[in-house]
Amino acid sequence: MxxxxxxxVQITPEALDxxxxxxxxxxxxxxxxxxxxxxxxxxxxxxxxxxxxxENITNNDDVIxxxxxxxxxxxxxxxxxxFGTKIDYITDNLGSSRIVIVNPNETARxxxxxxxxx
Numbered sequence: 576m577x578x579x580x581x582x583x584v585q586i587t588p589e590a591l592d593x594x595x596x597x598x599x600x601x602x603x604x605x606x607x608x609x610x611x612x613x614x615x616x617x618x619x620x621x622x623x624x625x626x627x628x629x630e631n632i633t634n635n636d637d638v639i640x641x642x643x644x645x646x647x648x649x650x651x652x653x654x655x656x657x658f659g660t661k662i663d664y665i666t667d668n669l670g671s672s673r674i675v676i677v678n679p680n681e682t683a684r685x686x687x688x689x690x691x692x693x
Contacts, residue, residue, distance in 0.1 A: 578637050579657065581641055584609075584649070584662070585661045586641055586647070591642070591644060592664075594664075597626055601628075607625065607627065607645065609622065610623050610653055611623070617685040618692045621691070635651050636648050656678070
């Protein structure tokens with residue numbers, strides 16, 4: 576079975592620092608879970624990213640470690656959809672900061688950029 580690595584799902588240093596801080600803010604969190612929620616938004620899918628505790632990791636998850644600083648947990652069912660993805664943390668010209676997921680497997684995004692299609 577195919578398993579994702581940090582080469583297939585890349586995280587920029589800025590995003591790594593930001594996500595690591597998110598994990599440290601939650602008691603018992605061991606990493607970040609990144610998954611695709613279906614039936615959401617006008618394009619049909621949305622990304623969901625949140626801190627995760629170890630008791631919530633199953634055999635159906637891939638766990639990717641980044642520089643010993645962060646574990647990214649992705650459900651195996653979503654694995655191929657995340658292949659080639661880059662996660663960044665940007666600050667725009669107005670000073671707003673946010674996580675940006677650049678996924679080459681998307682076929683469309685809604686106008687607001689919150690929901691996606693594959």
